[in-house]
Amino acid sequence: MNFLTPSEISRRAFLSRTAQGLGAAALGSLLNPQSLHAATSHGVLKNLPLPQKAKRVIWLSMAGGPSHLETFDPKPKLGEMNGKPMPESFTKGQQLAQLQGQPLMCFGPQHPFAKYGKNQTEICSLFPHIGSIMDDICLVRSMTTDAINHDPAHMFMNTGSQIAGRPSMGAWITYGLGSVAENLPGFVVLTSLGKGGQNQPIAARQWSSGFLPSKHQGVQLRAKGDPVLYLTNPPGISSAMQQGDIAAINAMNQQRDALVHDPEIATRIAQYELAFKMQTSVPDLMDLSKEGAKTFELYGCTPGDGSFASNCLLARRLAERGTRFIQLYHKDWDHHGGVKEGIAFKAQEVDRACMALITDLKQRGMLDDTLVVWAGEFGRTPMSQGGNGRDHHNKAMSIWLAGAGIKRGMVYGSTDDLGYAAVENVTTVHDLHATMLHQLGIQHEAFTFKFQGLDAKLTGVTGGKVIKDILA
Numbered sequence: 001m002n003f004l005t006p007s008e009i010s011r012r013a014f015l016s017r018t019a020q021g022l023g024a025a026a027l028g029s030l031l032n033p034q035s036l037h038a039a040t041s042h043g044v045l046k047n048l049p050l051p052q053k054a055k056r057v058i059w060l061s062m063a064g065g066p067s068h069l070e071t072f073d074p075k076p077k078l079g080e081m082n083g084k085p086m087p088e089s090f091t092k093g094q095q096l097a098q099l100q101g102q103p104l105m106c107f108g109p110q111h112p113f114a115k116y117g118k119n120q121t122e123i124c125s126l127f128p129h130i131g132s133i134m135d136d137i138c139l140v141r142s143m144t145t146d147a148i149n150h151d152p153a154h155m156f157m158n159t160g161s162q163i164a165g166r167p168s169m170g171a172w173i174t175y176g177l178g179s180v181a182e183n184l185p186g187f188v189v190l191t192s193l194g195k196g197g198q199n200q201p202i203a204a205r206q207w208s209s210g211f212l213p214s215k216h217q218g219v220q221l222r223a224k225g226d227p228v229l230y231l232t233n234p235p236g237i238s239s240a241m242q243q244g245d246i247a248a249i250n251a252m253n254q255q256r257d258a259l260v261h262d263p264e265i266a267t268r269i270a271q272y273e274l275a276f277k278m279q280t281s282v283p284d285l286m287d288l289s290k291e292g293a294k295t296f297e298l299y300g301c302t303p304g305d306g307s308f309a310s311n312c313l314l315a316r317r318l319a320e321r322g323t324r325f326i327q328l329y330h331k332d333w334d335h336h337g338g339v340k341e342g343i344a345f346k347a348q349e350v351d352r353a354c355m356a357l358i359t360d361l362k363q364r365g366m367l368d369d370t371l372v373v374w375a376g377e378f379g380r381t382p383m384s385q386g387g388n389g390r391d392h393h394n395k396a397m398s399i400w401l402a403g404a405g406i407k408r409g410m411v412y413g414s415t416d417d418l419g420y421a422a423v424e425n426v427t428t429v430h431d432l433h434a435t436m437l438h439q440l441g442i443q444h445e446a447f448t449f450k451f452q453g454l455d456a457k458l459t460g461v462t463g464g465k466v467i468k469d470i471l472a
Helices: 006-018 035-040 076-080 150-159 169-177 238-262 263-286 293-299 309-318 339-363 429-439
Strands: 058-060 111-114 121-124 137-143 187-192 327-331 370-375 381-386 389-393 397-401 411-412 422-424 449-451 454-456
Touching: 006 121, 058 169, 058 309, 058 339, 137 422, 150 187, 169 327, 169 429, 187 309, 238 263, 293 339, 309 327, 309 339, 339 370, 339 411, 370 429
Parallel strands: 058 327, 058 370, 137 411, 187 327
Antiparallel strands: 111 121, 137 397, 370 397, 381 389, 449 454
């Protein structure tokens, strides 16, 4: 006869009971209602070395690589050279994605630019709503990245490394600071689909905890339909039955933990407790009935439509409830062809919503301690691809930031006359991460985790520098 080890009993019990719903393995929180809060509210950084300007981050990820030349970086010289050969002095010996070895022709901006704000900052006229908040944001036109293909570029932007398996920035932040959301995850991910581009997949490893304890990984909430599968209990499963199950599971896990001292066992218990509490908190989060017509008009959405605008509204609600890091992915920015029509679609989907989020946070007094970042994974080439599209490009991209001690109404950095490369105040992804941590009260050089004998950190081996010029 083959006998099961205690670890195998625990594993089999876990697998069989989770089929009864997320709450089945979480009722233990009823026995000790403070246990979840104790497990999730405190990070490893007890005393922050820097003033904390940001209490939370909302990261708006434009997946696919937005063209800076049709959004935030006006290049009239490129327009003058439309259809002419790209000067070899710009591209000789340079890494290109799919245009390597092909004739390189200049491709002028496909939409006009207009001036907005007190400083008359020029951005694409397709984004008048973002233009209306130019005095509240800091536009960075000199961002660069190391990666030139989608998945490694997302990895680099999210984790500071192109190597899979590293912790995402949301995991790093909840590890360091914890979360004040008792009934919701500290790190939440929402995704939305657009149209007018290629729907590049977004892998769950982009919000992984990597080598950090797994309780810090991002939790994806579905923007349409049931936000979390199996959130409700199946017919025939009572609270008493759940309590018996969880008591047995907890007892085995505690015995196992006493033997092996595995932090993942405590993580497992905490996550099931969180799952139980989410049975109440998530439906309340998704219930937008009390928001009012003016709010929906501001965001330009309808409840439950799964749009980027709805996700921006949910991001504000999550921020109000204490979630530390909220990441929104909006797909279909990959315009290898049809960039003119594609950017027009994108503008319709995100322009009003971005304005609404900043406006809403500002009206509620939350923008002062909420860091909002708008960024893709790379930019696009000033040379044409297929006659009417743009290829991936890592030497120039535009992003913007708002809130939490970031200077308002500012443009930082610039690219060359054709928008090929950043030339003034060149900024890296590691610099952006260092600045983000700085505003959260964290000194990025000292924020490390021992992994494979090295002090790993979000800002990488060589590190980044805080972009002090954009700080108020």
